[in-house]
Amino acid sequence: MAIGKTLTVYLAADVSKLRSGLAQAETGLSGFGNKLTSMIGPALIGATAAAGAFAVALAVDGVQAAMAEEAELTKLNTTLDNLGFGWASEQVNTFVDDLQFATGVTDSELRPAFERLLVSTGNVAKAQNLLNLAVDTSIGANKSLESVANALGKAYDGNFGALGKLNAGIDASIIKNKDLDAAVAQLSGTFGGQAAAQAETLQGQIKILGIAFDELKESLGKGLIEGFTSTGGGLGNLSVRMRDLQPQTEDLGKKAGILAGNLLDAAFGAKSLADKGNELLQGILSYGGPAFELIGNAAIDALNPIGQLISSLAGVNKALNPGGTSGGVTAFGTGGAMARATASMKDVAAAAETAQKATSSLSKATGGASKATEVMNPRLRVQIDLVKELTSKVKDAGSALESARREMNNWISGMAQNILSGIDLGTIQQFDAEGKRTGQSLLDGFNKQIEQAGIFGNYLKQLNSEGGPELRDAVAALGPEAGNKLAKEIIDQGLIPTMQSKLVDVQHMAETTAAEMVPPMLVAGVQSAAGYLMTMQAELDESTSLLEEMGRKMGKTLSDAMVAEIRAALAAAGVAQGGATSIMAGTAGTTAQAASQANLIAGSPFLNGTAIMQAIQNAIQQSDQRLGRTGQVLNA
Amino acid sequence: MATAKVFDTYVDGLNDVLRAFRKLPKEASAELRDASQAVADKHMAPAWRQAANNYAGPWGQVIADSVKIKRDRVPAVNIGGARKKFSGGASPTMVRYLTDKGNRGRAGAQKRAPEAFGEGTNWMENVRQYQGGAMEEWAKAVDRIVLKWSYL
Numbered sequence: 178m179a180i181g182k183t184l185t186v187y188l189a190a191d192v193s194k195l196r197s198g199l200a201q202a203e204t205g206l207s208g209f210g211n212k213l214t215s216m217i218g219p220a221l222i223g224a225t226a227a228a229g230a231f232a233v234a235l236a237v238d239g240v241q242a243a244m245a246e247e248a249e250l251t252k253l254n255t256t257l258d259n260l261g262f263g264w265a266s267e268q269v270n271t272f273v274d275d276l277q278f279a280t281g282v283t284d285s286e287l288r289p290a291f292e293r294l295l296v297s298t299g300n301v302a303k304a305q306n307l308l309n310l311a312v313d314t315s316i317g318a319n320k321s322l323e324s325v326a327n328a329l330g331k332a333y334d335g336n337f338g339a340l341g342k343l344n345a346g347i348d349a350s351i352i353k354n355k356d357l358d359a360a361v362a363q364l365s366g367t368f369g370g371q372a373a374a375q376a377e378t379l380q381g382q383i384k385i386l387g388i389a390f391d392e393l394k395e396s397l398g399k400g401l402i403e404g405f406t407s408t409g410g411g412l413g414n415l416s417v418r419m420r421d422l423q424p425q426t427e428d429l430g431k432k433a434g435i436l437a438g439n440l441l442d443a444a445f446g447a448k449s450l451a452d453k454g455n456e457l458l459q460g461i462l463s464y465g466g467p468a469f470e471l472i473g474n475a476a477i478d479a480l481n482p483i484g485q486l487i488s489s490l491a492g493v494n495k496a497l498n499p500g501g502t503s504g505g506v507t508a509f510g511t512g513g514a515m516a517r518a519t520a521s522m523k524d525v526a527a528a529a530e531t532a533q534k535a536t537s538s539l540s541k542a543t544g545g546a547s548k549a550t551e552v553m554n555p556r557l558r559v560q561i562d563l564v565k566e567l568t569s570k571v572k573d574a575g576s577a578l579e580s581a582r583r584e585m586n587n588w589i590s591g592m593a594q595n596i597l598s599g600i601d602l603g604t605i606q607q608f609d610a611e612g613k614r615t616g617q618s619l620l621d622g623f624n625k626q627i628e629q630a631g632i633f634g635n636y637l638k639q640l641n642s643e644g645g646p647e648l649r650d651a652v653a654a655l656g657p658e659a660g661n662k663l664a665k666e667i668i669d670q671g672l673i674p675t676m677q678s679k680l681v682d683v684q685h686m687a688e689t690t691a692a693e694m695v696p697p698m699l700v701a702g703v704q705s706a707a708g709y710l711m712t713m714q715a716e717l718d719e720s721t722s723l724l725e726e727m728g729r730k731m732g733k734t735l736s737d738a739m740v741a742e743i744r745a746a747l748a749a750a751g752v753a754q755g756g757a758t759s760i761m762a763g764t765a766g767t768t769a770q771a772a773s774q775a776n777l778i779a780g781s782p783f784l785n786g787t788a789i790m791q792a793i794q795n796a797i798q799q800s801d802q803r804l805g806r807t808g809q810v811l812n813a
Numbered sequence: 814m815a816t817a818k819v820f821d822t823y824v825d826g827l828n829d830v831l832r833a834f835r836k837l838p839k840e841a842s843a844e845l846r847d848a849s850q851a852v853a854d855k856h857m858a859p860a861w862r863q864a865a866n867n868y869a870g871p872w873g874q875v876i877a878d879s880v881k882i883k884r885d886r887v888p889a890v891n892i893g894g895a896r897k898k899f900s901g902g903a904s905p906t907m908v909r910y911l912t913d914k915g916n917r918g919r920a921g922a923q924k925r926a927p928e929a930f931g932e933g934t935n936w937m938e939n940v941r942q943y944q945g946g947a948m949e950e951w952a953k954a955v956d957r958i959v960l961k962w963s964y965l
Contacts, residue, residue: 182817184906187887
């Protein structure tokens, strides 16, 4: 805050402004941290636009990741088949999956390494043991897993040169004698347990969380691809079932965002458990304190059900941290710890300096971090359980958002229809009753109708702004011809406030009267609907196993917006699906574009109406230009 | 007018969102400015005025009076002003920083902070309670405007 300048306080700024000041601290975070930063924003842009856009972005990433994984898996499975180990493919995949979570080495690195070792050993169990050793050695000797696996594979083939060049401390005599068992024993003695130890460090845990997030995205993308490609069988059945569940599970993209948010909480919660991690966190928080506090507040305030979820998450975290040492989840959920952090906030430069110092010392902090992670592991497990629990909790939020969106779409559709109701080519009078030309061309008649629609829209805006929605809707229902005349009268006579007030009163009276006259059969219908909803709820509860698979299958139930976006992504990747590609031409490059397109596609039933409206607006503008008008309200 | 900027919240992708507004009709941006002004008027300005009044000592009233709503696409308020408002010729801008940081800030370090300000009250760092409501309201406005103008 400079002296001598007027201070401008902005409610929000792009995170790039934060990044520019924290560039060094940011680079201290692993890849997962960077991914997390990219999630922070969309969660704040509100319910409809950003959640959808974020979900779209997540899904596109997920599809790409899933496609890459599919290719890797196919390659490995083919090798297994060729070597006669096709039966072991599932076991191998499980092994690789477990190993990546145990060591923090990604499956993209593990699979080729395993494949290389399998080719040499010709034995799945041996290849697995050697892969464990290769992972330990690569971490301990700071070599790439590929080079270590390659060296071990070559050694198994009888070529010890590469193993010697690893400089992993293997006796020259062992190399010279080509004694593989001795080499393996020495490497095990030297590097055994390195991967496990590394995984227990703070960096290791963050890396594993990063893998978990990547897997989540892959699962999402896999579900989407399967959603597009499955034609029957088990997947087909599941798809059908999922479609049945769609009312409850729509907008799963948003839920994916929440899931990711949970991972974010977990990551920061995890970091906060280590002293140095906490120092880093505090450094960052004190710099961007208000921002992070707001994340919690906005989530709670803007999306109440999600807010409740975050609150419950914060509560659990509080229980997990009775000493109150965590500045992570609690801070995000309640703002309480954040408030303290904010209160102790120093000026920006000092905070940035703290963050940078903390970053530089983070890498040295493995000792304390290891102890902390002993405590952290069960907490991570709890976090995973929480993520599972999340599915049911965010369901309400998703459906509430969806119904709000639908309601708005309906309203827009209805209003557009009202405005357009005067457009009717059949009513354009080119001939009089005697069949003689009236002098009015078809185009002129159509232009007049368009003009009426434009005027009607302007009247409605005025009635809405000066009166209220009741008056606007009442006039809108009349259509352009009668509506324009009435609106003009109302405006000319200055009756807008009076009419609005009386309309509200009469509507209230009508609603009260109508409510008293609701026939019993309607009441029964409502009860029946409630029963139906309860049945669906029960069905959803029974489908727990399906819901657990949702991470993998959630693409199937995503909104049409996401589907269209993914089709575009698939088409770009050469997996043309047709259909929506043309609609999505020009992939959304920004959040708003994505949101806009997502909304357009999600509201595809109204797409024609939208196109018509745009065309009519263009026509009105052109007409105005031709006639030299400026778009002001014209008398009917 | 020279201004210093501070930000309550950092939102990833905000620039993209604002940039995308250029592709919508001008009315959309105008509507966003209206909405932002309303949010600032409802949430930000009262909070800053109240904080200045309560915690900025004898200078608080003048600082509070200097809080002005800025018309921008993002809710914002200006605090301070260059006009002389105090008997000694000081402007709100001159005293704003000192009421906050006192002799703990740069002026203090350079021995230029009048003793009357003491250590300051840090009042500017505690004016953040409005953020949740303001951000919610503004985000909804963004959604509503984007949705509306992508249809109409």
